[in-house]
Amino acid sequence: MTGSKSANEIDAHVGRRIVLRRKNLDMTQAALAAAIGTSNYQLAKYERGMNRVGASRLQEIADALKVHAAWFFADDPMPAFPLQSTSNTDLELRFTSSSQERELNAAFEAISNPPLRAQIIALVSALAAEI
Template structure:
């Protein structure tokens, strides 16, 4: 029986995106650049970027090498998959810690937030909530659409 993959080639698979986000998260936690990871794996940094975006699938052998380089078990790349990926590929907000780790600048933000006082973190949260409300066109004083 032939393998039939009828998915649109231009649309990234949610599982590939999840694995890519986990690669990116672990790389960032180790303070490793895409170039450094690429060099360790015999890839260009552009290929690492494609893996991290889920644009290209990571082969089994390359995933094994990636796990060894990033000092994790292969299963790490699939952790939280059922909890974080919906059929459309969006990050599920029910797991905000993993969601933060997977967004651009998320790991750096988490590290930076740990270095400030709880009071200042509260002010930063209020600022971000205000910015989010402003972007959504919501008046934070009344909760109504602006």
């Protein structure tokens, strides 16, 4: 062990995942900082990968962002152990990255009629195939 406490590639990756999930939830940096009992400045340092996130703090962040702590290591550039596939979570995050996508997703989720939902999927698939 080198004894160095400086941030590294994994710290930066975890920080990017914090930002991604926070933005996906339309949560401000101030709201997340308040939820975990830290300052905006400290949270910004976590998000930029400048400061390492300790295990207990990472769990607090995971709870506030409603994900499992392991989610922050998905697609880790240097995984120490294999994690469960997060492709569905990542696809969901990519799908809900813009306000239009979130609006479409929210409207679709409000439809409780399964046959109608299937028709909408078929319509969107047909439109996408024409492009």
